[in-house]
Amino acid sequence: MFKATIKGDKLKETVSALTALVDETKLNITEKGITARSVDAANVAMVAMELTQDAFETYAGTEGSIGLNLVKLESALEMVDKEDVVGLELDETSHKLKIEFGGITFTHSLLDPSTLRKEPNIPALNLPIEVSINGLDFKTGLKASEKVADYVRMGMADDTFKISAEGDTDAVDYVIPADRLKVVKAADATSLFSLDYLTKIKKVAEKATDVTLILGKDFPVKIKFPLAEETGTIEYMIAPRVEEQE
Amino acid sequence: MFKATIKGDKLKETVSALTALVDETKLNITEKGITARSVDAANVAMVAMELTQDAFETYAGTEGSIGLNLVKLESALEMVDKEDVVGLELDETSHKLKIEFGGITFTHSLLDPSTLRKEPNIPALNLPIEVSINGLDFKTGLKASEKVADYVRMGMADDTFKISAEGDTDAVDYVIPADRLKVVKAADATSLFSLDYLTKIKKVAEKATDVTLILGKDFPVKIKFPLAEETGTIEYMIAPRVEEQE
Amino acid sequence: MFKATIKGDKLKETVSALTALVDETKLNITEKGITARSVDAANVAMVAMELTQDAFETYAGTEGSIGLNLVKLESALEMVDKEDVVGLELDETSHKLKIEFGGITFTHSLLDPSTLRKEPNIPALNLPIEVSINGLDFKTGLKASEKVADYVRMGMADDTFKISAEGDTDAVDYVIPADRLKVVKAADATSLFSLDYLTKIKKVAEKATDVTLILGKDFPVKIKFPLAEETGTIEYMIAPRVEEQE
Numbered sequence: 244m245f246k247a248t249i250k251g252d253k254l255k256e257t258v259s260a261l262t263a264l265v266d267e268t269k270l271n272i273t274e275k276g277i278t279a280r281s282v283d284a285a286n287v288a289m290v291a292m293e294l295t296q297d298a299f300e301t302y303a304g305t306e307g308s309i310g311l312n313l314v315k316l317e318s319a320l321e322m323v324d325k326e327d328v329v330g331l332e333l334d335e336t337s338h339k340l341k342i343e344f345g346g347i348t349f350t351h352s353l354l355d356p357s358t359l360r361k362e363p364n365i366p367a368l369n370l371p372i373e374v375s376i377n378g379l380d381f382k383t384g385l386k387a388s389e390k391v392a393d394y395v396r397m398g399m400a401d402d403t404f405k406i407s408a409e410g411d412t413d414a415v416d417y418v419i420p421a422d423r424l425k426v427v428k429a430a431d432a433t434s435l436f437s438l439d440y441l442t443k444i445k446k447v448a449e450k451a452t453d454v455t456l457i458l459g460k461d462f463p464v465k466i467k468f469p470l471a472e473e474t475g476t477i478e479y480m481i482a483p484r485v486e487e488q489e
Numbered sequence: 490m491f492k493a494t495i496k497g498d499k500l501k502e503t504v505s506a507l508t509a510l511v512d513e514t515k516l517n518i519t520e521k522g523i524t525a526r527s528v529d530a531a532n533v534a535m536v537a538m539e540l541t542q543d544a545f546e547t548y549a550g551t552e553g554s555i556g557l558n559l560v561k562l563e564s565a566l567e568m569v570d571k572e573d574v575v576g577l578e579l580d581e582t583s584h585k586l587k588i589e590f591g592g593i594t595f596t597h598s599l600l601d602p603s604t605l606r607k608e609p610n611i612p613a614l615n616l617p618i619e620v621s622i623n624g625l626d627f628k629t630g631l632k633a634s635e636k637v638a639d640y641v642r643m644g645m646a647d648d649t650f651k652i653s654a655e656g657d658t659d660a661v662d663y664v665i666p667a668d669r670l671k672v673v674k675a676a677d678a679t680s681l682f683s684l685d686y687l688t689k690i691k692k693v694a695e696k697a698t699d700v701t702l703i704l705g706k707d708f709p710v711k712i713k714f715p716l717a718e719e720t721g722t723i724e725y726m727i728a729p730r731v732e733e734q735e
Numbered sequence: 736m737f738k739a740t741i742k743g744d745k746l747k748e749t750v751s752a753l754t755a756l757v758d759e760t761k762l763n764i765t766e767k768g769i770t771a772r773s774v775d776a777a778n779v780a781m782v783a784m785e786l787t788q789d790a791f792e793t794y795a796g797t798e799g800s801i802g803l804n805l806v807k808l809e810s811a812l813e814m815v816d817k818e819d820v821v822g823l824e825l826d827e828t829s830h831k832l833k834i835e836f837g838g839i840t841f842t843h844s845l846l847d848p849s850t851l852r853k854e855p856n857i858p859a860l861n862l863p864i865e866v867s868i869n870g871l872d873f874k875t876g877l878k879a880s881e882k883v884a885d886y887v888r889m890g891m892a893d894d895t896f897k898i899s900a901e902g903d904t905d906a907v908d909y910v911i912p913a914d915r916l917k918v919v920k921a922a923d924a925t926s927l928f929s930l931d932y933l934t935k936i937k938k939v940a941e942k943a944t945d946v947t948l949i950l951g952k953d954f955p956v957k958i959k960f961p962l963a964e965e966t967g968t969i970e971y972m973i974a975p976r977v978e979e980q981e
Contacts, residue, residue: 352658387839412844593879598904
């Protein structure tokens with residue numbers, strides 16, 4: 244069972260955070276909220292989302308799982324205004340999710356969760372760097388990197404956080420000084436990542452005051468930030484591109 | 490003879506109302522105003538436009554017909570500001586229409602009216618539903634329908650007006666309650682229409698306070714609303730898509 | 736040696752003035768400022784740019800030449816805000832130009848100036864018309880012309896400046912009256928030009944109060960206007976399209 248109402252901007256932010264990486268997902272419903280864990284089609288990146296019942300205006304749910312086509316949902320939600328209250332209601336008999344706002348009723352056919360990619364276990368990694376940066380800094384560094392290359396290097400050096408990219412001819416460096424970092428663990432180490440995923444993630448992350456980055460040397464990066472006015476969280480893990488030795 | 494001036498926004502609205510359906514049209518000029526009737530290339534839809542002399546700042550016309558390339562006109566008028574007063578003058582000797590605004594003179598070569606598709610007679614249909622809805626309601630229902638399908642169903646049920654669409658997986662319903670309708674004739678009946686035409690019409694209709702819809706069960710729909718601050722009217726007729734019996 | 740700082744809007748305006756015509760250029764540095772002269776790939780148009788040291792917040796330069804990929808520079812500068820102060824520094828050892836703004840460092844690999852097209856000598860032409868018009872008039876006349884044709888005719892007649900275009904069916908005339916002209920030399924003469932170049936130039940020119948046009952009958956046009964709040968200038972020369980005699 245699942246019947247809830249939620250502000251439009253919170254729902255749209257949550258769906259966009261998922262579509263940054265995956266087109267469809269299994270959504271787990273409990274009495275306390277909803278969660279989703281998915282791996283991208285290329286097996287390079289994972290996402291884990293959690294929204295507590297505090298994210299909702301009203302919430303009633305019991306244990307269950309449904310499959311969502313996130314691309315169709317995101318398209319339908321384009322018509323939702325920030326201040327709209329969106330009604331969500333699961334019809335278990337017909338396998339549909341009813342989405343209501345501004346007089347419009349969308350009826351979304353659920354996917355069979357057993358046909359979706361298996362939910363990944365996001366591994367606990369003991370990595371030497373854990374630091375929070377402002378979402379706008381994250382966005383600026385990535386956007387500048389896109390100007391010159393398809394890959395970006397992220398990590399720390401000399402107590403600063405560095406986002407840099409090296410293209411065929413031109414290069415970019417964006418250095419976030421120590422006084423703009425919230426450091427949990429610091430070390431001198433960097434890893435290289437495809438901008439494909441990060442370009443989409445930066446659009447969701449730019450509103451976050453604190454984007455937490457956990458990384459090391461040639462290791463995956465974990466990117467975590469709050470969703471829906473801190474009533475939920477999104478966490479991405481992206482595999483590094485390990486450079487061949489020259 | 491035709492020589493007139495008209496506010497930019499009224500002229501642009503009128504031309505857009507026609508290009509929603511057809512690329513070229515015969516324009517009939519009388520002492521009292523201008524009219525046009527055209528059928529679309531696929532013979533599925535018709536449009537009839539009337540602009541009285543009250544739509545114009547100044548107006549002088551005598552009986553005659555000219556052929557217009559509406560696509561070229563619409564492109565030229567993109568440079569017109571809402572508040573511009575546009576001068577229109579027919580040069581019968583050279584078969585040109587002179588359009589002047591903001592210091593620019595466009596000279597439009599007229600088409601030979603005898604080469605254009607024959608003017609249709611828009612049939613008088615005795616249909617069971619005649620109701621007016623707000624242009625924004627019309628737009629919202631159609632826009633939501635476009636999210637899930639290429640066809641839309643319109644009609645009445647239980648004193649409400651319904652715009653709905655059913656795609657391969659998802660569906661949309663937009664119900665306009667009785668208290669937002671101006672009903673002339675009511676009945677429970679719906680018809681199915683291609684969104685191709687309606688998508689373009691909704692952009693012109695959204696400014697109208699009252700969009701009048703005349704329809705029945707598996708019959709054409711007539712869509713009527715005022716143009717140019719109620720000094721003219723536009724009327725569309727669109728054939729239904731009759732579903733095969735299962 | 737070259738080390739300077741400049742306001743973002745001035746640098747962007749200067750680079751756009753060059754990319755209107757060419758993708759790469761040799762940049763000449765002196766103690767007093769920077770200059771560039773380039774011919775377009777089709778050998779139909781030339782551009783000469785000069786920026787005095789007054790354009791810069793700080794300036795230090797000694798005689799030298801570098802090669803710039805203007806397309807990459809323009810893309811990098813998209814992230815610059817108008818009010819940003821941009822740092823420029825030449826590293827002669829590594830053949831790179833360092834561009835710094837808002838915490839971002841772009842490192843641009845210089846082109847070898849000897850591989851670039853030879854700098855043209857922009858000829859002194861003794862042409863019968865020299866007149867200044869407002870950048871917005873220049874833009875309006877060209878934009879209207881683009882609606883109907885690929886070529887535009889510019890010149891004077893009866894003390895007015897005329898921008899006109901004749902397409903297959905439709906035509907445009909834009910007449911700038913005598914009281915909006917600053918005339919140095921007047922004559923009745925026009926020439927025909929491809930809109931390809933002028934379309935790009937009009938975007939840079941539209942901000943200029945005075946766009947100076949020097950032209951004659953079937954001769955090239957020179958288009959000159961100030962850059963960077965009158966601390967520099969840009970000058971284009973475009974070959975005419977000489978019509979075949981009928």
